[in-house]
Amino acid sequence: MTLPYAVSIRTRRRLHANTAWIEALTAHARTRRASRGPDDPPADLLDLLVDAREDDALAFTDLEAAQSISINLGNLYRVGGTGLAWLLAAHAAHDTARPDGIAREDWTGAVVKEVLRVYPAVTLTSRTLADDAAFGDVIVPAGTSVYLSPLLLHTDPRWWRADPGRFDPARWLAAEVHDPHAYLPYGAGPRRCTGDRLANAVLESAADLLADRRTTGSSGLPARRWGSVTQPRRLRISVASAG
Structure with missing residues (x-):
């Protein structure tokens, strides 16, 4: 495509780099x-x-396959990387020591779930209604964009068995933790993030490594940098051996 004259050199370079990346993936x-x-x-x-x-035909062209790979890699690095940053921040700011009698694997999974609950990378998402829908007494017509916030769902006491305002990985060891659809770190339904299992595997591996190390931050929890992906602002973390 032809770029507007006012587009900066930096933006042009990024677009050209993205084009070269997609072309390389398509060839692959x-x-x-x-x-x-x-x-x-x-x-x-x-x-x-x-x-x-x-229907006995290829479902994806080479270009569509390349674009799908690019999107998944981008989600893994951006959303998964943001989750890793919040995991580091949470380890520095909260007590994540494993309680006695709890298996290491169970506790690692609980810590990751709690980090994704309190610090979801995607704090606001939207869907366009295909049909009219009722939300309580309100009828919303088809074609309307409906916004929901995983962050608000994750911290609303109406949907959680224990105080959602407190960082507490142990909540995930209970049989019942929350009402259905109150926990959406990766979305839900057919549009659920396709990289959720890979991102979780990375986070759980990182949480397992951090369990044997001392993590400290410069000044407590960093502020949130709000955006399509909500990242920690000015994150400074030091990781050292527990000994």
Whole structure:
């Protein structure tokens, strides 16, 4: 596309770099598709994309497969990276010591869930209604954009069994923690983040490593930098061995 004259050099460079990135991924998808046999099992997401069929036709072009890979990688690094930053901040600001009698794996998962509850990377999301919908006594017509906040859901005492205003990983060890649909760190439904399991695996591995280390921050919890992805502002963390 032709860029407006007023677009900065920095923006032009980023757009050109993105174009080169997509072109490289598209070429990679084309090569992968040509090298695969009809009975080869998929080894990764790209294999699933290039193998996908719909009515005996390819479900995705090489470009669409490349774009999907790019989106998933971007979500992993941006959303997953933001989750990792909040995990570090939470370890520095809160007591995350594992209670006696709790398995290490269970506690690691509980810490990650609590970080995603209190510090969700995506604090505001929206959907456009395909049909009229009723929200209590209010009828919202189709075509309306409806906004919801995971952050507000995660901290609303109406939906949680224990005080949601307190950072407490132990809440996740209970049989019942919250009402349905009150916990949406990765969204829900068919538009749920496709990188949620990979991001969780990264966060749980990081939480397991931090369990044996001392994490300190310069001045408590950092402020939030609000945006499409809400990140910690001016995060400064020191990680050292527990000994």
